Amino acid sequence: MKRLACHVLALMTLAAPTLAAEDLTVGFAIAKSGWMEAYDTPAATAAMIRIEEINAAGGLLGRQIKVVEADTRTDRAESAKAGLDVLDHGAEMMVVSCDYDFGAPAALVAEGEGINSFFLCAEDVKAGIQGVGPNSFSSSVLASVQGATMAEWAHARRNARTAYVLEDTFIEYNKGICTGFNWMFPQLDGAGIVGSDTFKNDDASIASQITRIKALPEQPDVIMLCSVMPGAAAAVRQLRAAGITSLILNGSAVDGSYWLEATPDLSGFVVPVQGSIYGDDPRAEVEMFNKAYEAKTGGRPASQYAYPGYVLIDLWAKAVERAGTVDGAAVTAELEKMQDEPTAFGPRSFSSELHHQNTALMQIIEITGGKPARVDEWRISEPVPLDVLMGR
Known part of the structure; x- marks a missing residue:
């Protein structure tokens, strides 16, 4: 009887079908409506391109990556609901909105479950350890780095020695650009900030600020404009109309040509970006992505904000493979080991103190x-020190 039972068990084992590994589920709790959709959709599309590439190459840990989505409607309360929704549908990692304020409620839901979250393109230091927790990351480049880059580049390449800082108080991103510039520029040989001012993004006029700039003994070499659309375009138009010819610097948020009709024949305006959408990036991988994006959507990226979506999936997938699991703490440990990790858009690094x-x-x-x-x-x-990033 015992031998018969073993024989039957052996036959059952041979006859049992081989079960395919379950899909690995990534949840996108992002804005598919409202003003944040303009930022979230390109980055999410880029993330999907990388997911499709990984799946075509055999998947991650032998599993295909499946995507579930929920709309935050560019609303903080809906962001938390969207996070819960994708969790209910099995999300093992969560991708959240580009902006810290609108992505954090969903990211906090992920943190509560011990799974990793990635902001699509947030550039506020709080979109990570400082504002969410130890399993939250952003692959994008901090606003303060953008400001510091503009300071050092303008000093070295355009001989800028005097600067006027004009800060739009609309969102934290703008403050971050100015923070980086204000930290870096005065450190540079012979450089100094000769004045600063603020304005609101929806101000119809910045005439009083322009009057103060024109009252300076000499026009500044550069104007550090820390702003986003639509206020940035209005400010640039007014500065040039007033006869101010200083080189105008800004952050990555104004990348793209979509707004240039508002400032005809604009010259002397410079921004730093993670990759060029204009077909002139020296890295072949960037143009390959631009073409893949065009093939998927019918048009090239409108700005550099598509790129961080591709990078975040790439980095997370590498960490998962190295950890051998999607467990949040294990993946976080692998991400924090990354120092100048190669990506198509340049090296990326994380540490136990900073996930940006x-x-x-x-x-x-x-x-x-x-x-x-x-x-x-x-x-x-x-690097921009953590105390500067935190505004201390």
Whole structure:
């Protein structure tokens, strides 16, 4: 009887079908409606491109990556609900909105479950350890790094020695750009900030600020404009209309040509970006991505904000493979070991203190005669310190 039972068991074992590994589920709790959709959709599309590449190459840990999505509607309360929704659908990692304020509620849901979250393109230091917890990351480049890059590049390449800082108080991102510039520029040989001012993004006029700039003994070499659309375009138009010819610097948020009709024949406007959308990036991988994005959507990326979505999936997948699991703490440990980890858009690093980029190789885009083009690249000489990032 015992031998018969063993024989039957053996036959059952041979006859049992081999079960395929279950899909690995990534949840996207992002804005599919509201104003944040313009930022989230390109980055999410880029993330999907990398997921498709990984699946085509055999998947992750022998599992295909499946995506579930929920709409935050660009609403903080809905963000938390979206996080819960994708968890209910089996999410083992969560991708959240580009902006800290709108992505954090969903990321906090992920943190409560001990799973990793990645902000699509957030550039506020709080979008990570400082504002969410130890399993939260962003692959994008901090706003303060963008400001510091503009300071050091303008000093070295355009002989800038005097600067006027004009800060739009609309969102924390703008403050971050100015923080980085204000930290770096005065450290540079012979450089100084000769004045500063603020304005609101929806101000119809910045005439009083322009009056104060024109009252200076000499026009500043550069104006550090820390702003986003639509206020940035309005400010640039008014500065040039007033006859101010200083080189105008800004952050990555104003990358793209979509707004240039508002400032005809603009020249002398410079921004740092993670990669060029204009077909002139020196890295072949960047243009390969631009073409893949065009094939998927029918158009090239409108700005550099698609790129961090691709990078975040790439880095997370590498960490998962090295950890051999999707467990949040194990993946976090592998991510924190990454120092100058190669990606298509430049090296990325994380540490146990910072889950953001406090230095990065940036491509420099300058607008001349209304046409943007890559003119240089720059990596700041030292990382932005954590106390500066935290505004201490």
